[in-house]
Amino acid sequence: xxxxxxxxxxxxxxxxxxxxxxxxxxxxxxxxxxxxxxxxxxxxxxxxxxxxxxxxxxxxxxxxxxxxxxxxxxxxxxxxxxxxxxxxxxxxxxxxxxxxxxxxxxxxxxxxxxxxxxxxxxxxxxxxxxxxxxxxxxxxxxxxxxxxxxxxxxxxxxxxxxxxxxxxxxxxxxxxxxxxxxxxxxxxxxxxxxxxxxxxxxxxxxxxxxxxx
Numbered sequence: 001x002x003x004x005x006x007x008x009x010x011x012x013x014x015x016x017x018x019x020x021x022x023x024x025x026x027x028x029x030x031x032x033x034x035x036x037x038x039x040x041x042x043x044x045x046x047x048x049x050x051x052x053x054x055x056x057x058x059x060x061x062x063x064x065x066x067x068x069x070x071x072x073x074x075x076x077x078x079x080x081x082x083x084x085x086x087x088x089x090x091x092x093x094x095x096x097x098x099x100x101x102x103x104x105x106x107x108x109x110x111x112x113x114x115x116x117x118x119x120x121x122x123x124x125x126x127x128x129x130x131x132x133x134x135x136x137x138x139x140x141x142x143x144x145x146x147x148x149x150x151x152x153x154x155x156x157x158x159x160x161x162x163x164x165x166x167x168x169x170x171x172x173x174x175x176x177x178x179x180x181x182x183x184x185x186x187x188x189x190x191x192x193x194x195x196x197x198x199x200x201x202x203x204x205x206x207x208x209x210x211x212x213x
Contacts, residue, residue, distance in 0.1 A: 060108075077190070087140050
């Protein structure tokens, strides 16, 4: 794809829906972006819109590929705290393998991972069926799938930090009972610097920039 295209959310949604509507030989859409930027929402809306038109879409979520909290290889910061928002927090080789298998026409099973406890319950969780239209979404999918064979289009969801933080506060309070002060402290000391180091650099590698908000 020549040149990087930048769109507002709904304009970008329509452009991506058109792109996925009639892939000649199948296509993988790799959607990356910061925490609470709207990656999963974009993937879900794209899939539902296409389903409404009779076209199925396989969605491969990176968040199912976190390492278990007891994995000896889980990364830690200088204080010894476990890190869950850097590339090595994920089983990226397994994620890559599943993406390759989907692209080659195979169905795959993805891990059953529970974020509330940071635990892998099973490596044989939900079955993702192969189809010509495939979406992978998560913090680092542009980098993790950079050399994936076949037709691939990369998307970066670029959402203002204040919006992402507000969503994170609301999400972590509703799901985990975390206080606003705790979420903000975690954001400032860990999420924000790791976004700058590992997530945001993918923006310049994307074929599409979708402005969230």
